[in-house]
Amino acid sequence: MCGNCLLRETAYICPMQCPKGLRNGPCGSGAVEGCCVDPTRPCVWHLIYERAEAQGKLDRLLEVEAPLDWSRVGRETWGTVAAEARSRGLLSPTYLSRTDDWRMQMQLLFQDIRQPEWWQGDDLYHPATSQQPASGLQASLAGGEFAVTAEISPPASADADKFRSNAGRLRDMIHASNVTQNPMATPRMSSVACSALLLEEGIEPVLQLTARDYNRFALQSEALGASALGIHNILCLTGDPPTNNPGPASGLPFDLDATQMLWILRRMRDEHRFLDGREIESPPKLFLGAAASPSGPNLLHETLRLKKKINAGAQFIQTQLVYDIDALCRWLEALDKSDLLRKTHILVGIGPLRSAKVARYIQEHIPDIVVPQTFINALERSSNPDETGFEFALELIRKLTVLPGVSGVHIMTMGWEEILGRLVREAELPAFQRR
Numbered sequence: 001m002c003g004n005c006l007l008r009e010t011a012y013i014c015p016m017q018c019p020k021g022l023r024n025g026p027c028g029s030g031a032v033e034g035c036c037v038d039p040t041r042p043c044v045w046h047l048i049y050e051r052a053e054a055q056g057k058l059d060r061l062l063e064v065e066a067p068l069d070w071s072r073v074g075r076e077t078w079g080t081v082a083a084e085a086r087s088r089g090l091l092s093p094t095y096l097s098r099t100d101d102w103r104m105q106m107q108l109l110f111q112d113i114r115q116p117e118w119w120q121g122d123d124l125y126h127p128a129t130s131q132q133p134a135s136g137l138q139a140s141l142a143g144g145e146f147a148v149t150a151e152i153s154p155p156a157s158a159d160a161d162k163f164r165s166n167a168g169r170l171r172d173m174i175h176a177s178n179v180t181q182n183p184m185a186t187p188r189m190s191s192v193a194c195s196a197l198l199l200e201e202g203i204e205p206v207l208q209l210t211a212r213d214y215n216r217f218a219l220q221s222e223a224l225g226a227s228a229l230g231i232h233n234i235l236c237l238t239g240d241p242p243t244n245n246p247g248p249a250s251g252l253p254f255d256l257d258a259t260q261m262l263w264i265l266r267r268m269r270d271e272h273r274f275l276d277g278r279e280i281e282s283p284p285k286l287f288l289g290a291a292a293s294p295s296g297p298n299l300l301h302e303t304l305r306l307k308k309k310i311n312a313g314a315q316f317i318q319t320q321l322v323y324d325i326d327a328l329c330r331w332l333e334a335l336d337k338s339d340l341l342r343k344t345h346i347l348v349g350i351g352p353l354r355s356a357k358v359a360r361y362i363q364e365h366i367p368d369i370v371v372p373q374t375f376i377n378a379l380e381r382s383s384n385p386d387e388t389g390f391e392f393a394l395e396l397i398r399k400l401t402v403l404p405g406v407s408g409v410h411i412m413t414m415g416w417e418e419i420l421g422r423l424v425r426e427a428e429l430p431a432f433q434r435r
């Protein structure tokens with residue numbers, strides 16, 4: 001028993017069946033067929049979406065739900081509900097006869113229990129209170145520039161020299177560089193340390209923080225520290241399952257999810273408050289981002305999932321790898337219909353592929369990525385797969401530069417670092433022209 005029951009909001013399916021303990025929607029790695037932590041069972045969040053849709057209650061899933069109050073874990077919630085209902089006179093025979101009014105009062109009671117004073121989550125859009133850009137990336141995007149970000153892996157050692165020289169190659173080619181946080185749940189140099197090294201190399205960092213590695217206290221202190229160091233772009237992610245690590249898995253469920261991270265950081269920035277209500281004298285300057293999956297299996301559910309993150313505070317979105325431009329266009333259209341495109345900046349994930357084997361692996365094993373069969377066949381037949389993969393990525397980027405609703409690209413080279421410069425140069429992307 002989690003003691004923080006959300007059953008009424010989640011179509012009466014308990015979200016605590018999610019091994020990561022996510023309370024605001026699925027992680028990016030699950031599918032109806034199998035949870036990413038325990039593939040023997042379906043992703044509970046996909047079941048919740050399906051039932052809520054069948055009941056016409058999908059909108060209920062938009063409310064940003066609070067992290068667990070761990071002091072209530074192990075106790076049941078219904079006793080609290082009954083006691084509160086009794087104290088409000090809602091269990092008296094007089095009230096029970098006035099059905100509509102009673103129902104409304106009960107809804108308010110459930111909401112008060114669900115949304116304690118320290119959280120106050122809702123289903124509304126919360127734009128940043130200041131129009132002043134917090135970072136160079138934000139300023140470029142606000143100015144209508146087509147932005148280029150790229151991903152860099154932190155070293156699995158304490159040696160900063162190699163990281164510096166790898167990073168140096170990105171200088172003047174991109175607007176900002178993401179530093180991944182313990183990719184595949186494998187410890188590496190910390191994301192904040194690597195971000196500070198990037199700053200020293202003259203490269204603007206995007207600090208990736210995962211719910212897997214940060215509880216509510218660490219998240220808030222890291223945001224203050226990052227801002228003080230000059231790191232202002234933060235991408236909030238759930239994180240790969242800890243079971244990906246070959247050693248013993250770390251703790252499950254997580255303390256937070258990505259939506260809750262956005263909610264907490266936005267309130268620190270805009271309302272100058274810690275989660276516990278204390279005032280922050282000098283709040284952090286932050287440009288907040290989230291991830292999304294344009295090729296996810298259900299467009300309606302993906303849109304809802306992203307709307308919640310944007311409402312909570314996501315000002316930019318870096319997407320999962322995209323190879324299927326038609327699927328991307330359908331996704332953009334759905335976001336536009338939900339009035340989301342004007343509220344955030346979309347940076348589309350690009351990952352050049354060098355072999356049919358890798359393309360097939362991605363297509364078969366990563367549920368949120370679609371690699372068109374025609375591309376896999378072309379790689380298979382090619383006498384120079386590197387060149388075929390490069391040309392495909394280049395063509396995709398060229399299309400994206402003129403696609404309405406796309407603000408830039410996020411290039412993930414997956415170990416093929418030398419390709420980045422050539423892509424940026426041959427696509428004539430603005431970051432390179434600025435040199």
Ligand code: SF4
Nearest residue numbers: 018027030035036043
């Ligand atoms: S861990 Fe991810 S895939 Fe598994 S149930 Fe939770 S949201 Fe679904």
